[in-house]
Amino acid sequence: MGSAQSKHKITAQDKAILDMKVQRDKLKQFQKKVEVVLNREDSLARELLQKGDKSRALLALRRRKYQQQMINKTDMQLFNLQNLVEQIEFSLVQKDVLFGLEQGNKVLSQLNSEMRIEDVERLADNTAEAIAFQKEVSNILNANMSAEDDEAVLEDLAKLEREEIDKLQLDIPQAPQHAMPKHDVAEANRSNTLGNLEQNSEEEEEPRRNEPLLA
Structure with a gap:
């Protein structure tokens, strides 16, 4: 009889690595979907700037920045955990890995x-419900964004303002600059010359009229 084939037993480490890869794949797929939301937040900020509503434009950009950071941070954490599991004895990092996976799932659910x-x-929106929502978003961002994050958002806002100003300047119609035809230029020069000659002639005649007649 042939020897029984040994089956590879799936260890806790194997399962953790697989779970992390699955979670990262989900995050990648999710990133593609949220591009629609992030792009809309950017375009909304531009629309609000055009209306002169700078505070709400800033809120839209802050929310966009926060969401991007959450996605990037979660992806990096999962990547680091995956490397950790593959390089270090799993029993030494099992607790940290499981905690990281749990946090990753929470972030994905939140996003x-x-x-x-x-x-x-x-x-x-200007409804009471929307204003309450805006205050709630602002409070969440204040608690989770650093001063450096806000400075970066202000730079984004200033960039959008410059772009909108440039766009407005391009949209302003320019007065047509028509070059005067050559024969018109020549005629104008001729008229100016004749006018100057007539004026000089009159100035020369004036003293003669004022001279006393000899007896």
Whole structure:
């Protein structure tokens, strides 16, 4: 009889690595979906700037920055955990890995609930409900964004303002600059010359009229 084939037993380490890869794949797929939301937040900020609503434009850009950071941070954490598991004895890092996976799932769930296009539109509304939502978003951002993050957002806002100013200047119609035809230029020069000659002639005649007649 042939020897029984040994089956590879799936260890906790194997499962953790697989879970991290699956989670990162989900995050990558999610990033493609949220591009629609992030792009809308950018265009909304431009629209609000055009209306002179700078504070809400800033709120839209801050929210966009925060969401981008959450996605990038979660992806980097999962990448680092994956490398950690592959390079170090799993039993030494198992607790950290499981905690990281749990946090990753929480972030994905949070982003999934936040990344709705209708919520972006509420940033520009003036209803009581929308204003309450805007205050809630602002409080969350204040608690989670650093001074450096806000400085970066202000730079983004200033860039958008410059772009809008440049766009307005391009949209202003310019008065046509028509060159005068050559024969018109020559005629104008001729008229100016004749006018100067007549004026000089009159100035020469004037003293003669004023001279006393000899007896």
